[in-house]
Amino acid sequence: MSNGKRTIALSKTSLLKGIQCPKSLYLSKNPPAIELQTDPDLEAKFQTGREVGILAQQLFPGGTVVPFSDLSATEQIAKTRELIEAGAKVIYEASFSFDDIFIKADILVRIGATWEINEVKMSTSVKDPNYDDVAIQYYVVTNSGLPVSKVSLVHINNKYERRGEIDVQQLFTSEDVTEQTLARQEALPKIITDLREALQSYKPAIDIGRYCSDPYDCEFIPYCWQHIPEDSIFSLKGRGINKFDYYSQGIISLEDLPIDKLNKAQKFQTLATINKQDSTNHDGVRDFLDSLWYPLCHLDFETFDTPIPPFDRTRPYQKIPFQYSLHIQEKEGDEPIHFEYLVEPGNDPRRELAEKLIAEIPKDACVLTYNQTFEKGVLKSLAEAFPDLADDINARIENIRDLMIPFRKRDVYRWQMRGSYSIKVVLPALVPELSYEDLSVSDGLMAMRVYHEMCKTNDPVKFTEIREGLFEYCRLDTLAMVKILGELQEIRNNLNQ
Template sequence: MDAEPLATLPAIIPRLSKSKFVSGLQCLKRLYLEMHHPQLATTPDLSTQAILDMGTEIGAVARRRFPGGVLVAASHRRREAALTETAELMRNAAVPALFEAAFLHDGVLIRVDVLERVPAESGEPVRWRLIEVKSSTKIKDVHLDDLAIQSHVLLGAGLSLAAVCLMHINTSYVYKDGEVDLAQLFTLQDVTQAVLARRALVPDRLGAMRSTLLQPDPPPIDPGLQCRTPYECPFWNHCTADKPVRWIYRLPGSKHQVTQWAAQGITLIDEIPPSAALSPTQRRVKDNVEWVSPALADILQSVRYPVHHLDFETVMLPVPKFSSTRPYQAIPVQWSNHIEEESGELVHREFLHDLATEPRRRWAEALIESLGEQGSICVYSAYERSVMEQLVEVFPEYRSAFNHIIKRLWDLFPIVRDHYYHPAFGGSYSIKSVLPAIVPSMGYDDLAIQEGGQAASEYYRMVFVETDWIEQAAIKEALLRYCARDTLAMVELRRALGERARNLSL
């Protein structure tokens, strides 16, 4: 879609926000499209939306660390009401902190996560502490840029800042029974000095953004490294719609070398010099032909029957709910096991803990029983092994059983990566890419849940949020179908790869 001509653009540039400012730092073209053509953005997928929802939840929990704090009730759409409400609350000395306080200065409207009143001596001016809350586990450059624009607005609006701080999740915190210790759950760091230098750059950066927004067309910025850092740009599909299938940036792996090739005028993967140092995967993408290793047949025949095909689903809670767990610790809640006998007979067993209680003992005991003592256990990553290794550290009584299970693991992922390639992979060995290429009749498009991040989000909603039993049942069914698809996929991948290996030997 062509940009609107200058005459139809707003005569006054729409107000910026802290999120728009960060977008402009990432890419001026992204900012332009967000402001003038937001309809061109790709709707966030369910995993991305789950991350956004997690941030909202963390923000709500963080407020409990400031007893007596008051939330500015006016919505983001009610700008004037939010500004008025904020001013009234600031004048009330009995309010120790404001949440979602609204401020407007220099054409930038912000809502502050936490604005804490700093106690002052009688007669001294009121000072404030600006606190940004993040669901991440460490400080990132983008957080400092976020705080730079916020402090610029607050200072311009006449506030006196005692400190600029970032509050994020502390993964060292081990939750015990009872109330969550908010002082331990969150790490509060003073980043005043780190933000200072960035705040000095804000006026010039705002000037560049406004100049860009006044143009009749978006700036001619080619897709590149900036599209993925610090966030995935929602306009990637729009900006790359006219790029050929063999566009150089579609080469997997590090994009720094790709950027250098692009600077030399190389725009297609096929134009990469034969002498270029490429990884095995990059070389196969460049060759763009189906490839089968001569060793594939023998490797596939190394399995011992009955072959178990195993997949785990976990939930990573930012605010722990189970004793002796940490924030974002992977808690196993579900497994699927497709068991193939040597005759070809297939049996499916599964488990899903659907209660808001400690899941790991029930999960482990059911899994141990299902896997039995015999047969290879096919997985498609090292994740299952790592989950079991972590679990026995908390429940040592399962160590012997899980050590035996771990010895039987047979990982299909490195077998595919090292011994087979199909151009339809597009350089990705994710099972979501590999399955439809090797087994065209199978995929995930027909499922309500289509990937792990979405599964974790839906599990959380089913167990801890949703109260309607009909909706709970629907989510449970979707989770079971998704996990079962992962293990059935491994069954069919093994069979299809075996067929290709046999064809090679003919």
């Protein structure tokens, strides 16, 4: 299945990397002398992808798997050929090589004298790089001598709601992408040749560009972006200016930007950063504080989402709350009383969590969140799932206020916020003694990952460690809100004196 020439062996993954940026492919084969951080969620993502792939095989039952782990690439290719010649109708993980490019097709289905390639994705729609993905597969499979008449991308249907056992016909949706696949064939040989040349030459002279994060964040950003300082045109929030246009003109520093070309928020950020200048709009702070009342409940959820709905009446990627933290203040300046909840592994947490929350948050209390869209969304999904609790849940939703607002409106701005109003940025700027830095869990994505680890572990010590880490993290989120609110009240009180 090879054309006999000595070439650099490539995989589909490395080709896709090279299509995004040839330098990225080069650096992956010639790693730079710099410590690169690996994505801590990568293995979990692969594992989820594998589970989705295995489930999708049920769409085409009766196939044989060509295993990746027990066989060499040559053996996988031989096994695939054997199955084809023996008349197999469906092959999972079918393996091929052409021109020293090795690929595995997720699900190969015989249609009369030809075949259909089905590529399974755990996304909820087809994305541009998916076309390159299947185009490479088609190129290798057909040039290996197998006729292919149809190419499909099988992905998650986000409209599906689980009722009982998973219905794979409903969970997945399939799109015929044969046309898009064929349209890419003519260009592929040159792309492959160019990438091989790039690999054999010196490091490609490619500067940073949009492709560093499009379609995916490149792993070599810490290496290629070393010359970009923390405060640069790329740290400007918001759209409206072409940062790479300025960069190509040699403008990197905020000081060098033509200020009149920026929108209002960008001007504000730029001047505040350059002059290290804080600002406070006292009327804005007072108006915001006037919109709150007591008792006041600081609320924060942690959620997880998965492509395969885990419980009855859940949809793919629905945010399912597994934990909350609640600090309640009876009146302004009071020491808060703390409540928290973290589900036991394996259980559907929603009913228990909703009932506990309703019991702990007084019906007439002000509910303070940081980024209300998220908490409101979680509560709405709980109200939909449990109609008998809907009135009580909706009453809490109506009382939600958002602590992010004075920071989003820049009523309170500290130059260290650098245009951001995330609580992770606002907290150290306003309350430097509180920090997420030393916690074992330091953000929501990490909380989701370690929650899954906690559910899987049989080690009681690890279980307790993770559980404590999750409590500590979620507790800090609402304690941070208590402290930030206290800072706003101090600003108002100082003005009143």
